[in-house]
Amino acid sequence: MSINAVQHTHVLVVILFLILFIIKAFLLFTNKHHTLEKIKKRTKVLDMVFGTLILLTGGYLVLQYTGMPTWLIVKILLVLAAIPLAIIGIKKLNKPLTALSLVIFMYVYGMAENRSLSMTKDQPEANTGTTVKAPDEAVIMQPADGTLVEQDTATGPNIEGELIDNALTNAKEIYNRQCASCHGDNGKKGLGKATDLSVSRLSAEAKKTIILNGKGLMPGFRGQISEQEAEELAAYLETLRN
Template sequence: MHPIALFTFMPSVAFLHTHVLVVVLFLLFFAVKAILLLFNKRETLDKVRSKTKIVDMILGTLILVTGGYLLFLYSGGIPTYLIVKIVLVLLAIPLGIVGIKRENKVLTVLTLFIFLYVYGVAETNSLTMSKDEPSVAPISHTTTETPETDATETSVPGPNQSGAAQQEIIDAMNETQLANAKAIYTQVCATCHGEDGAKGLGGAALLTQSQLTLNDRINVIENGRGLMPGFGDQLTPQEAEALAAYTITLKK
């Protein structure tokens, strides 16, 4: 694996972490003010508003900046859930400002629900807030295959196959290939997907549940998807294939 892969990936990961952090902080501050308003603690609300006014402006700006940058990095066409999320955020921010400023409980509660819904959509990449991963159409690519590669591809487990079929993929890889694939995964994938494939940071696919075939996984690794950049320029075809096979072993 070329060392530049890690440095290519780190900016998007840093912005993703920052975006998630500022969104959570913004939600916490807004939730506190919403609760104070709902319980008619207006004096306390005024004090909190005056102390957090600048912080709210900074967090709101950071949400837009980091979100805009992540959108710029997005690979492929922008999915419907992301468009809806952006529209709702642009709607909720002014609604929340007006609701708190005018002490309008209806607008404030509505804004709170919108923010919570948007956060759920962002974490699941789904308008229904379901973690089930949508199917992805294969992207055409060319790679040099060996007889072992063909055997591995024919052993790719489908949704209803047992763990024995997954084990065949591991058996087709020698110890060196498996160790190299695990090292690459730990270096550039574990931050968002987790060591066990179940982290799902910022809507990253849950590899413990993913139904993608080996070819689909290779396509995603080489070409990227969503906020995940493509590593086709940094990995050899054999490394991409071994990494894809390794991710299948994480499926429960």
């Protein structure tokens, strides 16, 4: 089974597991125990299958990472705790345990959506005063006094030579933090059919658009990085091309 198929399976199983759990939790909190017992008997095997598949597919995807951010490690630990809590809470008709597992699942969802323990998107870093375009385009540099200076790069100089040191360092840090887990350090990893950046011929503007808005399984990073950082990151990706 391909990584892409595993990802789709994982998401589908998680959704089905949560739907069943929420239905059961609602019946428990509304004291409809008779109906709950009927559903529990009919879905006992499904609960075991879904729980096992979540752990197996999730574990497989985690092993594909070259490095895991803190929020992802916390997410894994919380999911490992929430699944048995949910099963036990419903089985024992224990409302506190069931409520706790619901809270954990909601927190995990918010954390995963924002890729942050605080469930808030990272604020864009301060503007460095430099905007960089990819090769074969004009590079617009903005000094501290606000004057715009256009430098012709039609001859296609090395992109790293165009990035000032702090912009290059920032772009690399963003790539390592947000992109390397799927694309790899050299852009060739292809986790979940991620584009091979070493052979991509997309324009810098097209790359910037995908970085900000996402595409397919890749999430967008608008709100997590600034427009300028997305532009610098798109330019940095040129250094990964063969």
